[in-house]
Amino acid sequence: MKKAMFAAAILLTMVGVAAAGSNITIKGSDTLVRLGQRWAEEYMKKNKDVAIQVSGGGTGTGIAALLNGSTDVCQASRDMKDKEYKLAEEKAIKPYRISVALDGIAVFLHQNNPVTELSFAQLKGIYTGAITNWKEVGGNDARIILYGRENNSGTYAFFKEEVLTEEDYSEYTQTLPGTAAVVNAIAKDEHGIGYGGIAWATGVKFAAVRKTDKDRAVLPSIKTVSDGAYPISRDLYWFFNGKPTGGLKKMVNWALSEEGQKIAELMDYVPLPKEQAAANIIQ
Amino acid sequence: MFLFRKNKRRPISFNNSLVPGLTPPHTSGGSSLQALLLFRIENSNMKRLAFKPKSKFRESLGAKFIALNAFIALIAILLIFVFIFKEALPIFSDKDIRSEAGLDRMINKQVYYEGREAKWSWQPNSEVPKYSLYPLFLGTIKAALIAMLFAIPLGVGAAIYSAEFATPRFREIVKPIVELLAAIPSVVLGFFALMILATFLQDILGLPFRLNALNAGIALGLAVIPIVFTIAEDAMTSVPRSLRDAAVALGANPWQVSLTMVLPAAIPGISAGIVLGFGRAIGETMIVLMASGNAAIISASFLDSARTFSATIAAELAEVVFGDTHYTVLFFIGSLLFVLTFLINLSGDLILVRLKTRFQGKIK
Amino acid sequence: MMTHDAMTATEQPSAQGRLDFRRKTRGTIPRGLAFLAVMVVFALLTIILGSIILGGFGTISWEFITHPPEQGMEAGGIFPAIFGTVALVFLMIIAAVPVGVFTAIYLQEYTRPDSLGTRLIRVAVNNLAGVPSIVFGLFGLGFFIAFIGGGIDAVFFPAQGPVWGQPAIIWAALTLALLTLPVVIVSTEEALRTIPRELKEASLALGGTKLQTIRRITIPQATPGILTGAILAVSRGAGEVAPIMFTGAAYYLPYLPTKLNDQFMELGYHIYVMATQSPDVEATKPILYGTVLVLMILTVALNSVAILIRSRMRKRRVQV
Numbered sequence: 001m002k003k004a005m006f007a008a009a010i011l012l013t014m015v016g017v018a019a020a021g022s023n024i025t026i027k028g029s030d031t032l033v034r035l036g037q038r039w040a041e042e043y044m045k046k047n048k049d050v051a052i053q054v055s056g057g058g059t060g061t062g063i064a065a066l067l068n069g070s071t072d073v074c075q076a077s078r079d080m081k082d083k084e085y086k087l088a089e090e091k092a093i094k095p096y097r098i099s100v101a102l103d104g105i106a107v108f109l110h111q112n113n114p115v116t117e118l119s120f121a122q123l124k125g126i127y128t129g130a131i132t133n134w135k136e137v138g139g140n141d142a143r144i145i146l147y148g149r150e151n152n153s154g155t156y157a158f159f160k161e162e163v164l165t166e167e168d169y170s171e172y173t174q175t176l177p178g179t180a181a182v183v184n185a186i187a188k189d190e191h192g193i194g195y196g197g198i199a200w201a202t203g204v205k206f207a208a209v210r211k212t213d214k215d216r217a218v219l220p221s222i223k224t225v226s227d228g229a230y231p232i233s234r235d236l237y238w239f240f241n242g243k244p245t246g247g248l249k250k251m252v253n254w255a256l257s258e259e260g261q262k263i264a265e266l267m268d269y270v271p272l273p274k275e276q277a278a279a280n281i282i283q
Numbered sequence: 284m285f286l287f288r289k290n291k292r293r294p295i296s297f298n299n300s301l302v303p304g305l306t307p308p309h310t311s312g313g314s315s316l317q318a319l320l321l322f323r324i325e326n327s328n329m330k331r332l333a334f335k336p337k338s339k340f341r342e343s344l345g346a347k348f349i350a351l352n353a354f355i356a357l358i359a360i361l362l363i364f365v366f367i368f369k370e371a372l373p374i375f376s377d378k379d380i381r382s383e384a385g386l387d388r389m390i391n392k393q394v395y396y397e398g399r400e401a402k403w404s405w406q407p408n409s410e411v412p413k414y415s416l417y418p419l420f421l422g423t424i425k426a427a428l429i430a431m432l433f434a435i436p437l438g439v440g441a442a443i444y445s446a447e448f449a450t451p452r453f454r455e456i457v458k459p460i461v462e463l464l465a466a467i468p469s470v471v472l473g474f475f476a477l478m479i480l481a482t483f484l485q486d487i488l489g490l491p492f493r494l495n496a497l498n499a500g501i502a503l504g505l506a507v508i509p510i511v512f513t514i515a516e517d518a519m520t521s522v523p524r525s526l527r528d529a530a531v532a533l534g535a536n537p538w539q540v541s542l543t544m545v546l547p548a549a550i551p552g553i554s555a556g557i558v559l560g561f562g563r564a565i566g567e568t569m570i571v572l573m574a575s576g577n578a579a580i581i582s583a584s585f586l587d588s589a590r591t592f593s594a595t596i597a598a599e600l601a602e603v604v605f606g607d608t609h610y611t612v613l614f615f616i617g618s619l620l621f622v623l624t625f626l627i628n629l630s631g632d633l634i635l636v637r638l639k640t641r642f643q644g645k646i647k
Numbered sequence: 648m649m650t651h652d653a654m655t656a657t658e659q660p661s662a663q664g665r666l667d668f669r670r671k672t673r674g675t676i677p678r679g680l681a682f683l684a685v686m687v688v689f690a691l692l693t694i695i696l697g698s699i700i701l702g703g704f705g706t707i708s709w710e711f712i713t714h715p716p717e718q719g720m721e722a723g724g725i726f727p728a729i730f731g732t733v734a735l736v737f738l739m740i741i742a743a744v745p746v747g748v749f750t751a752i753y754l755q756e757y758t759r760p761d762s763l764g765t766r767l768i769r770v771a772v773n774n775l776a777g778v779p780s781i782v783f784g785l786f787g788l789g790f791f792i793a794f795i796g797g798g799i800d801a802v803f804f805p806a807q808g809p810v811w812g813q814p815a816i817i818w819a820a821l822t823l824a825l826l827t828l829p830v831v832i833v834s835t836e837e838a839l840r841t842i843p844r845e846l847k848e849a850s851l852a853l854g855g856t857k858l859q860t861i862r863r864i865t866i867p868q869a870t871p872g873i874l875t876g877a878i879l880a881v882s883r884g885a886g887e888v889a890p891i892m893f894t895g896a897a898y899y900l901p902y903l904p905t906k907l908n909d910q911f912m913e914l915g916y917h918i919y920v921m922a923t924q925s926p927d928v929e930a931t932k933p934i935l936y937g938t939v940l941v942l943m944i945l946t947v948a949l950n951s952v953a954i955l956i957r958s959r960m961r962k963r964r965v966q967v
Contacts (some may be wrong), residue, residue, distance in 0.1 A: 349757065352745070352749035353757075356768055356772045360774050434661065440680060442679045446685065459951075466947055467695065467946070473933075474922050477923075480700055530668070538673055573922060596785065597781050600893055620779050625774055
């Protein structure tokens with residue numbers, strides 16, 4: 001009997017109503033999750049009464065959470081699709097989109113791979129399964145091993161839209177749950193090819209990418225993404241339900257400020273050009 | 284003995300006020316033994332045996348409460364059934380969902396783009412969503428088969444050694460060690476397969492894909508070995524001594540005893556172990572999620588990556604919006620898994636029950 | 648007599664062929680193969696445990712266990728994950744053990760073995776044990792979060808965003824409780840069977856009602872088995888990841904779960920996310936191995952204790 005009452009007492013101290021306002025939930029893109037976590041850490045240091053929790057799971061997860069109402073901020077490495085905007089309407093959610101940083105999707109190759117540059121056409125051929133051997137693109141005679149992301153990833157979707165022009169990935173693409181896993185896999189696989197945000201590459205090398213055969217092949221870097229020279233560039237977004245106010249607004253404006261953008265650069269993300277950042281700040 | 288009544292249902296009370304401290308002078312004649320007992324009880328530490336009278340109402344309330352708890356397991360399994368199937372129902376009932384992912388679309392080859400051949404494909408996030416279940420089914424079976432190929436020889440072999448050949452002391456070492464294998468969480472086995480086993484296999488076999496069905500299958504097998512071992516070993520040790528003794532009496536040596544008496548008698552048990560192990564292999568999630576490469580490929584090779592039902596649910600559930608087509612399809616896959624494992628486990632249990640009946644003449 | 652029953656129960660072996668034991672095949676090859684199987688299993692176990700211990704040993708320290716993670720999981724410790732696992736399992740036990748014990752008592756004390764109720768419950772328990780863990784996760788999402796949590800929200804908190812209808816430690820704990828219920832039931836039943844009938848009969852003879860007998864004799868006597876069941880349930884619950892992935896586990900939380908509707912960090916989930924999604928694999932490798940080692944120590948230690956208790960309990964049964 002006593003044990004039961006003791007247990008009940010502990011339980012009761014845990015029962016509470018969710019506090020409103022001082023907890024911010026950020027969910028979504030795995031590309032953005034590192035930045036989101038770092039921003040959260042730094043922001044909480046300055047604002048001790050705010051608790052921010054950050055989790056990844058892919059852009060699709062974040063959008064789903066936004067539509068299900070279970071997150072305040074959705075981190076996304078792609079824009080919402082028309083289908084998703086429509087669904088939001090049905091669920092009475094008003095997605096409000098802000099660019100918070102830029103990103104380039106790099107093509108990763110193993111350090112020993114002799115191939116150094118690839119065109120969009122070649123990339124498309126490789127990832128749809130039309131090109132299967134490295135020698136077809138100037139490399140060794142070996143089968144190309146494809147690494148990609150799970151289908152809930154914004155990176156997956158963006159790469160599909162931009163490079164594959166909405167063709168399907170080859171079913172032989174090994175689906176990995178995060179860019180880090182992709183990098184990790186390529187680092188161990190001489191014949192592998194992968195794609196992911198440029199903020200992640202350790203132990204692998206980038207392929208210089210050219211959009212058409214007429215363009216120069218460009219290696220991804222903060223500079224080339226920022227000035228648009230690198231052809232696979234994108235905005236990284238935060239989505240809210242309606243224009244953010246109060247604590248959320250304060251946090252977003254801080255992320256867009258010089259301080260916030262500097263942190264982004266520190267984390268190897270590409271900060272927004274100053275004018276764009278200033279324009280995005282919520283009044 | 285007048286201390287016991289044959290009918291256990293009615294509690295016996297030969298003295299209505301069994302209050303501690305009250306010496307029993309009023310006990311009826313012939314119960315001096317009872318008196319002595321009560322006297323001893325009161326004056327000893329066995330106070331818990333001094334019962335206060337309780338009301339019948341409390342008694343029946345207690346019984347009902349216990350019964351209610353007992354049925355929670357039954358209610359739970361029914362609820363699982365209901366809720367999983369309920370979320371999967373729109374596959375059949377909702378027009379829009381049915382057109383995208385109805386049974387036909389999930390089972391048969393589809394022509395997804397004009398002018399291209401029909402094929403099976405699982406690509407739910409696409410301009411044209413593709414929901415064929417066949418690649419996932421193939422992946423599930425592949426991983427489970429490899430797991431069984433790996434686990435059956437090891438599990439049954441170890442069980443045979445433990446039950447038939449090992450000295451009692453060695454048996455006491457073998458059983459806990461195999462049960463230790465069962466104690467390893469599946470996420471740890473998945474981790475092991477992802478980090479260590481995959482590299483090992485790739486180095487030895489020179490595989491193109493580092494994460495593949497073989498990798499996941501072996502790790503799955505590790506999880507299944509304890510199940511096969513425990514049930515098979517149980518089956519062999521439950522063979523009645525009389526059978527063994529009869530063989531010995533006829534001049535058999537230990538191996539002949541095993542071969543002619545124990546193994547044939549234990550075959551149902553060993554089969555049950557294999558069946559239940561297979562059920563586990565089909566349903567296991569974390570190991571395949573981390574170790575199989577998660578590519579929905581249709582191929583016969585075990586060295587290709589594979590994508591299983593359970594890993595698909597785990598990988599994609601986070602990104603579905605409640606109620607949309609993808610969500611419904613995932614719950615449909617969940618229902619499929621539920622039914623499959625239900626049937627597999629049911630047959631395993633039936634075999635075990637028949638085995639027990641045969642040896643004990645009644646249902647235990 | 649047993650012999651007669653056994654011989655009629657199994658098929659009669661064909662007389663001359665199989666029962667002719669004069670040709671002595673010693674069975675060295677089968678014996679050798681079986682022994683090989685045992686050795687391979689031992690070796691595999693050693694490799695797995697060994698690699699984890701070697702990889703993670705250097706990371707374990709007092710700081711590791713008591714500090715939160717820092718620098719995006721590249722430094723610091725895993726205290727929140729340990730805390731979350733403990734809290735989760737604690738809630739799970741509160742839910743699973745009473746229900747499991749009462750179920751076992753009902754099956755043993757209140758019904759006859761072949762009654763319809765017993766058989767239904769047994770089928771249910773066996774099937775509950777066989778349900779894949781991801782299906783439990785789906786159930787947790789569809790029933791606890793969407794239906795019950797959503798229902799609570801609709802009735803008590805209609806204006807706000809989700810309060811109970813979202814991933815929370817209570818829903819994850821309840822989902823795990825369902826998953827481990829069969830473990831508790833089976834263990835408790837095994838213990839109940841070891842209680843000599845005479846003890847219970849003596850209690851009834853002395854005037855105890857059934858409930859009193861259960862409360863004062865049966866349950867205390869069955870305590871080793873209940874304990875075993877609880878420990879095995881804890882070990883299983885701490886290791887399962889699929890059921891909690893969508894019902895409450897999170898990768899990085901700046902707070903510890905203190906309310907029933909908080910999310911939580913958890914060891915197994917942490918391992919999964921770190922192993923597959925961590926940004927800098929080389930930097931987080933030590934922490935990853937360390938976390939795996941901590942989880943392993945936890946589950947192995949718990950299982951060993953449970954096995955010890957159970958074997959002592961079985962020995963007692965033999966004596967009676």
